[in-house]
Amino acid sequence: xxxxxxxxxxxxxxxxxxxxxxxxxxxxxxxxxxxxxxxxxxxxxxxxxxxxxxxxxxxxxxxxxxxxxxxxxxxxxxxxxxxxxxxxxxxxxxxxxxxxxxxxxxxxxxxxxxxxxxxxxxxxxxxxxxxxxxxxxxxxxxxxxxxxxxxxxxxxxxxxxxxxxxxxxxxxxxxxxxxxxxxxxxxxxxxxxxxxxxxxxxxxxxxxxxxxxxxxxxxxxxxxxxxxxxxxxxxxxxxxxxxxxxxxxxxxxxxxxxxxxxxxxxxxxxxxxxxxxxxxxxxxxxxxxxxxxxxxxxxxxxxxxxxxxxxxxxxxxxxxxxxxxxxxxxxxxxxxxxxxxxxxxxxxxxxxxxxxxxxxxxxxxxxxxxxxxxxxxxxxxxxxxxxxxxxxxxxxxxxxxxxxxxxxxxxxxxxxxxxxxxxxxxxxxxxxxxxxxxxxxxxxxxxxxxxxxxxxxxxxxxxxxxxxxxxxxxxxxxxxxxxxx
Numbered sequence: 001x002x003x004x005x006x007x008x009x010x011x012x013x014x015x016x017x018x019x020x021x022x023x024x025x026x027x028x029x030x031x032x033x034x035x036x037x038x039x040x041x042x043x044x045x046x047x048x049x050x051x052x053x054x055x056x057x058x059x060x061x062x063x064x065x066x067x068x069x070x071x072x073x074x075x076x077x078x079x080x081x082x083x084x085x086x087x088x089x090x091x092x093x094x095x096x097x098x099x100x101x102x103x104x105x106x107x108x109x110x111x112x113x114x115x116x117x118x119x120x121x122x123x124x125x126x127x128x129x130x131x132x133x134x135x136x137x138x139x140x141x142x143x144x145x146x147x148x149x150x151x152x153x154x155x156x157x158x159x160x161x162x163x164x165x166x167x168x169x170x171x172x173x174x175x176x177x178x179x180x181x182x183x184x185x186x187x188x189x190x191x192x193x194x195x196x197x198x199x200x201x202x203x204x205x206x207x208x209x210x211x212x213x214x215x216x217x218x219x220x221x222x223x224x225x226x227x228x229x230x231x232x233x234x235x236x237x238x239x240x241x242x243x244x245x246x247x248x249x250x251x252x253x254x255x256x257x258x259x260x261x262x263x264x265x266x267x268x269x270x271x272x273x274x275x276x277x278x279x280x281x282x283x284x285x286x287x288x289x290x291x292x293x294x295x296x297x298x299x300x301x302x303x304x305x306x307x308x309x310x311x312x313x314x315x316x317x318x319x320x321x322x323x324x325x326x327x328x329x330x331x332x333x334x335x336x337x338x339x340x341x342x343x344x345x346x347x348x349x350x351x352x353x354x355x356x357x358x359x360x361x362x363x364x365x366x367x368x369x370x371x372x373x374x375x376x377x378x379x380x381x382x383x384x385x386x387x388x389x390x391x392x393x394x395x396x397x398x399x400x401x402x403x404x405x406x407x408x409x410x411x412x413x414x415x416x417x418x419x420x421x422x423x424x425x426x427x428x429x430x431x432x433x434x435x436x437x438x439x440x441x442x443x444x445x446x447x448x449x450x451x452x453x454x455x456x457x458x459x460x461x462x463x464x465x466x467x468x469x470x471x472x473x474x475x476x477x478x479x480x481x482x483x484x485x
Contacts, residue, residue, distance in 0.1 A: 007036040007038065008036070008037050008038070009037075009039075009067075009068050010037050010068060010292070011040050011061070011065045011070070011071035011072070012027075012039040012040060012041045012042065012073075013043070013044050013073040013074060014041065014074045015073060015074025015075045015076050016047070016075060016076055016077040016272070017077065017269070017271050017272040018074075018272075018274060018280035019045075019075050019270060020074065021278065021280055021282075021332050022266070022280050022281075022282040022285045023285065025285075025286070025332050025336035026282055026285050026336075028340065029305060029336055029339050029340055030289060032343055033301040033305050034300075035293055036298075040064050040068060042060060042061040044057045044073070044076055044087050045078075045270075046077040048087070049087075055090050056085070056090060057094070062094060065095065065263070066095075066260075069260055069261050069262070070261070070262050070264075070292065070295065071261075071264070072263075072265070072285075072289055072292055073091075073264070073265040074266070074270075075265070075269050076088055076270065077270050077272070085134060091256075092128050092256060095260070095261040096128060097127050097256035097258040098127050098128050098157045098158060098257070099157070099158055099258075099363075100123075100124070100127040100255070100256050101122060101124055101161075101165065101254060101255040102122065102123040102124075102125065102239040102242070102243070104120075104121050104242040104245065104252070105121075105246065106118060106120070106246045106247075107246065107247060107310065107313050108310060108313055108347065108349060108350070109313040109323075110313060112245065112247040113244075114222060114245045117222060117223050118223055119223055119245055119246055120226075120353075121222070121225045121227065122165055123228045124158060124165060124229045124235075125158075125229075125231075125232060125238075125239055126154055126155070126157075126158040126190075126230070126231050126235065127158075127235075129149050129154045129231070129232055130148055130149065130150060130233050131146050131148050132236075133149050134146075139383060139465060140464070142429065143428050143429070145465070150186040150189050150190065150231065152189060152370050153367050155189055155190045155193035155194075156193055156367060159176070159190070159229060160363040161229075161257070161360070162174050162176075162227050162228075163198075163201045164358055164359050164360065164362075164363060166201075166227045167201070167204070167356070167359075168355050168356050168359070169353055169355055170353070170355075171204075171226040171227055173204065173207070173225075173227065174198075174201075174205075175206075175207050175208070175209060175214070175228045175229070176190065176191060176194040176208045176228075176230070177209045177211045177214040177234060178190050178191045178210070178211060178231060179211050179212075179234065180210070181210055185477075185479060190230070190231055194206070194208065194229065195208070211234045214228070214230075214238065215241060218238070218242060218245065219241075222242070228242075239252075239254075239267070240252075248322075249266075250268060250283060250284055250322050250323075251281075251284055251287070252266065252267045252284050253266065253285075253288040253291055254266070254291075255288070255291045255295070257360070259360075262292075262295055264289065264291055264295070265285070265288055266285040266288055267284065268284055279320060279321050279332065280320065280332050281335070283309065283313075286305065290302045294355070303352050304343050304344065305339070305343070307342075307346045307350065308339045308342040308343045310347045310350045311345045311346070312335070312338050312339050314347050318330045318335055320332060320335050372473045373473055374471075374472070374473050375470055376471045377443055377444045377445065377468050377469065378436060378443075378471055378476075379408070379434060379444050380434075380435050380444055380449050380452070380466060380467065381433065381434050381466070381467040381469060381478075382433045382463050382465075382466055383431070383432055383433070383463065383465035383466070384433055384461055384464075386429055386461065386462065387429050389427070390417040390418040393418070393431060394410055394419070396459070396461070397456075397461075400452075400459055401452070402448075402455075403438070404437060404438055404439070404442070404448055405436065405444065406435065406437075407433065408434045408435065409434050409481065410431050410433050410434070411431070411481035412427040412432070413427075413428070414481055415482040416481045416483035416484050417431075421482075421483035432481070444468070444469070449468070
């Protein structure tokens, strides 16, 4: 049965491990459901890394996705702790796929910890910023640094996306979750942006929760949540947690959306240990394809597939090994055959959520940088590598300051250690040395900072990183160390 949606060309990335066999099953189900799709198959992941491309994503694949605007992707391998960067992260960055959408809904017939609780929520995760920018440095041989970058522009896009998803799906509440009690500038920026933009959506209730409290609440009363919006790292963890509530990653769909491109993928790994054995569960990828079909306007086919999956799970006659007892399990292909046989059937217990078209025009609009009326550099943090203790280093730096800058304090891993503050911690050789203006007015201009760095170098003090301390419209734009007055 065909529906009157325009035929679409979709970039298809089979992926690694179990990806190709799951993709094959999904293609068969989509074809049987009557959706008119031309697949443009491309490579990414392990095979590309082996060819010597450190990005994991060749030019042809990028061109295909750019041309088609939509892709379905199997899981990709990424070396852990060494080697190349994640091809998944590369794709998100190249196409500015700022929003990761992870729906979690209880499915019938699935053994899960919270079965019967009617969980039905969406995690909306910022997808390109935060620590996932992957900007890291070894500051000393034993101290690593990762830069957590959060932008107002990124916060605004992900917050608007969350509210638009709520409106599209008829949801009544959006929960913002951050760690802004500790990271007041970075995580706090999302909280402040959320509170500002919420005023534009008076029809939707809002709340803010600290992320650890949200995790606690999710494993007690998960049914109270509808849409959760959060930063990249928090969202990565919380979305896997919510998937675990309803049966695991084998059932977890996702979409990565940007201004011009959307990539749909299962969130589970490539599972090389079971690849080519015909036992992989394609449900997560199939539910991701359902999201893709709705995205391209093939809603009737999407609804037929969703109903067929529900009937198949509900009846439980032919399921993959992760969903049933081993002696009753069927292969990936047999499971797909059962879903195809059930196309056209509907469970009396399942309701497909009514959706209005998702409006992304306001979400993706280019916003200008934030501007301030007054800015002033009031000092500088200089990060220094030294084996000396805090007292010895502080005394040396005091002797090197000039007439306009003074050493205010030294911190180690965020805690003030000079002048002493309580008991001295066990300090590595990585010190943040804060120099500020001696006079309350004036400017710590570049010449002053360069002169200070020159004097440090001449004295044999090894510095590796510098941060200007700025005031924006009279408000300090930097954090204080624990114990700093």
